[in-house]
Amino acid sequence: MSNEQKQPLDQILDLLLDALQERQRARAAERTAAQTVEAPTQPIRPAPAAQPEAARPIAAPISPTRPEPTRERPKAPTPPLSATEGRRSPTPPAPLPGIHLERLLGRLFLVLVGIVIVVNIPFNRYGTNLARAAPDSAALVIRDGLLLKGSGPDVYVLENNQRRWITTLDAFTWFGYRWEQVHQVEDEFLESFEEGRPIYLLLKCEASPHVYALEDGNKRWIKDIPTFEAQGFLWEDIKFVSCPSLRRMPDGLPIPEDAGRPPQP
Numbered sequence: 001m002s003n004e005q006k007q008p009l010d011q012i013l014d015l016l017l018d019a020l021q022e023r024q025r026a027r028a029a030e031r032t033a034a035q036t037v038e039a040p041t042q043p044i045r046p047a048p049a050a051q052p053e054a055a056r057p058i059a060a061p062i063s064p065t066r067p068e069p070t071r072e073r074p075k076a077p078t079p080p081l082s083a084t085e086g087r088r089s090p091t092p093p094a095p096l097p098g099i100h101l102e103r104l105l106g107r108l109f110l111v112l113v114g115i116v117i118v119v120n121i122p123f124n125r126y127g128t129n130l131a132r133a134a135p136d137s138a139a140l141v142i143r144d145g146l147l148l149k150g151s152g153p154d155v156y157v158l159e160n161n162q163r164r165w166i167t168t169l170d171a172f173t174w175f176g177y178r179w180e181q182v183h184q185v186e187d188e189f190l191e192s193f194e195e196g197r198p199i200y201l202l203l204k205c206e207a208s209p210h211v212y213a214l215e216d217g218n219k220r221w222i223k224d225i226p227t228f229e230a231q232g233f234l235w236e237d238i239k240f241v242s243c244p245s246l247r248r249m250p251d252g253l254p255i256p257e258d259a260g261r262p263p264q265p
Contacts, residue, residue, distance in 0.1 A: 140183060147182045150190040155182055162196030170214045171201035174239070200233060205243035208265035218252030221262035227255055 140146065146158040155172065156163040166172045201214040202222075211228065212219035222228050246265045254262045 140185070147177060148185050148190055149182050150185060150187040156190065156193075157199065158193065159196060161193060163190065163193040164196040165198040167198045167200050168215045170217065171199055174201050174214075175199070197232060197234070200237055202233060202238040203241050203246055203249075204238050205241055205246050205265050207243050208246075210263055210265055211238060212246065212249075212265075213255060214249070215252060217250065219246065219249045219262075220252040221254040221259065223254060223256065223259040227259075231255060 142158065142161075144159050148156045148158065148163065155166050155177075157166060157177070158164075166175075166177070202211055203214055203219060204211045211222045211233075213222060213231075213233075214220075222231070222233070243265050251262050254260065
């Protein structure tokens with residue numbers, strides 16, 4: 001075959017080869033696009049540029065380019081589940097029955113008020129209450145003028161380490177004693193003091209020779225001197241008052257009771 005016949009044949013072969021390569025590049029582009037959809041993280045490699053036809057020799061068909069394997073990104077660690085995720089929340093326990101605190105405090109307040117009232121109510125004619133009835137002998141300072149009371153109704157005053165019985169309420173008031181000064185003590189403590197002479201309230205006015213003992217607001221006429229001394233009265237216990245005030249006092253039974261009608265001062 002001559003050179004003139006070979007030249008058209010070479011051109012035809014070149015055209016066929018170019019068409020085949022173009023088709024292979026189109027198929028490779030389609031595969032690359034499909035892989036890009038499946039793994040968007042893989043970069044798309046551009047197809048190699050075609051060499052100029054004049055300088056490119058005739059070569060065997062090029063096999064299609066295989067896509068490089070995609071590299072998977074490391075997965076981020078899964079965060080731990082919260083207390084409310086991944087499990088059912090526990091059923092809350094049934095509420096406990098109420099204790100009615102307000103009602104309980106109200107009852108306690110009423111009980112305390114009742115105790116305070118009971119403690120401060122006088123339980124005898126001398127006005128002694130439970131607040132002063134508790135024995136307090138251990139905390140007492142022994143001194144003259146200290147007022148003491150045992151389990152009985154009698155009230156005593158200490159003088160010269162002796163207990164002197166205050167015979168009447170009138171004498172108690174006359175000498176300026178007050179009930180809040182009276183200390184409730186044990187009978188054993190009271191009996192540890194020697195008994196002195198009682199304290200009487202004896203009244204007399206200057207213009208009259210008669211002497212009277214004041215008891216329960218009444219003046220009791222003392223009949224004579226022997227009776228006066230027999231009762232254990234002492235002349236230094238007599239208190240002088242005005243005759244009009246002594247006359248205004250009601251008369252009580254004389255001493256002794258069969259002495260007859262009491263005279264007026």
